[in-house]
Amino acid sequence: MANFCKISFPGSDFVPITVESHQNLSEHLTIQNSPVLFGCRTGICGTCLVEVIGDIPPPQPDEQEMLETLALKNPNARLACQLDLTANIAIQTLEK
Known part of the structure; x- marks a missing residue:
């Protein structure tokens, strides 16, 4: 049975x-149902930079490199297109 977030x-x-858990968030969030905007959806443009409140796995090295450039001082910053959902989370958009 699938887990849901x-x-x-x-x-x-x-x-x-x-x-469902482990779904790609960028495939489920649209301009109609979220404040998150997406560009490349591969983690290289930074358009979907958000602040995440909740329990999520740490970023992969490529995402971490982007986060160090875009939001070095925010430990909760993530790229929404790169999130591996494993629990309930709250998302707020960040100003770049």
Whole structure:
């Protein structure tokens, strides 16, 4: 049986969504259901930089390199297109 994760967007008018664990978030978030914008969806453009509140696996080396460039001082910063969902999380967009 699949596990599901709830993604909420505090500070916005967007309603929480639920997706299966280990799904690619960029395939489930659209401009209609989230404040997160996507560009390349491969982790190299930084468009989907967000702050994540919740328990998620650490970033892979390529994502970590981008985060050090885009949001060095924010330990909760992640690229939404690179998240491996394993638990309920809250996402807030970050100003670049």
